[in-house]
Amino acid sequence: MAAVELCVKAAVGSPDVLGDCPFSQRVLLILEDKNIPYDMKLINLGDKPEWFLEISPEGRVPVIKCEDGNWTPDSDVITQLIEEQYPNPSLVTPPEYSAVGSKMFSSFATFLKSKDPSDGSEQALVNEVHALDEHLKDHSLFSRDSFIKTMPVKEHLIAGWERKVNA
Ligand SMILES: N[C@@H](CCC(=O)N[C@@H](CS)C(=O)NCC(=O)O)C(=O)O
Numbered sequence: 001m002a003a004v005e006l007c008v009k010a011a012v013g014s015p016d017v018l019g020d021c022p023f024s025q026r027v028l029l030i031l032e033d034k035n036i037p038y039d040m041k042l043i044n045l046g047d048k049p050e051w052f053l054e055i056s057p058e059g060r061v062p063v064i065k066c067e068d069g070n071w072t073p074d075s076d077v078i079t080q081l082i083e084e085q086y087p088n089p090s091l092v093t094p095p096e097y098s099a100v101g102s103k104m105f106s107s108f109a110t111f112l113k114s115k116d117p118s119d120g121s122e123q124a125l126v127n128e129v130h131a132l133d134e135h136l137k138d139h140s141l142f143s144r145d146s147f148i149k150t151m152p153v154k155e156h157l158i159a160g161w162e163r164k165v166n167a
Contacts, residue, residue, distance in 0.1 A: 002037040005065040007052060010042035011156035012163070018042065020152040020160035023075040024062045030079060032146030034086050101132040
């Protein structure tokens with residue numbers, strides 16, 4: 001058994017397949033890119049096992065167990081923990097790229113809330129998306145092995161969101 005164990009979301013309707021949780025995917029990508037061996041445990045969030053609720057009382061994934069033997073929830077905390085325990089290769093964004101996409105969420109939120117079509121919020125969002133698009137042309141993420149290996153299939157992505165959209 002690997003030193004690292006990770007609970008992630010199983011696909012809705014296919015509990016033996018990796019599902020569509022961006023927080024789980026984020027941690028999987030980091031483990032893959034750092035070449036850290038891990039055991040992945042798929043959790044059916046529609047039917048959570050007792051042992052899982054004991055290690056994750058809020059019933060959320062991802063939850064990770066590293067070499068210290070403790071289970072840790074939350075992808076932000078897990079990301080920091082992995083970076084501390086496995087510093088090489090570092091996945092910290094180089095300072096020269098740290099601004100790329102950094103205003104994506106705020107510009108999207110401002111655009112969505114805007115009631116004035118001429119307030120520039122649409123253009124600000126377009127500029128931000130364009131800058132990220134340009135960056136990705138030279139720094140492709142989506143063709144990386146780690147990305148392909150941890151990507152949920154389209155059907156499971158739709159199934160994962162369907163419940164929330166139709167609720
Ligand atoms: N802040 C948490 C959010 C984790 C989260 O909300 N995960 C969802 C799945 S994507 C979950 O476990 N939801 C519980 C459920 O659906 O019962 C993180 O960054 O890890």
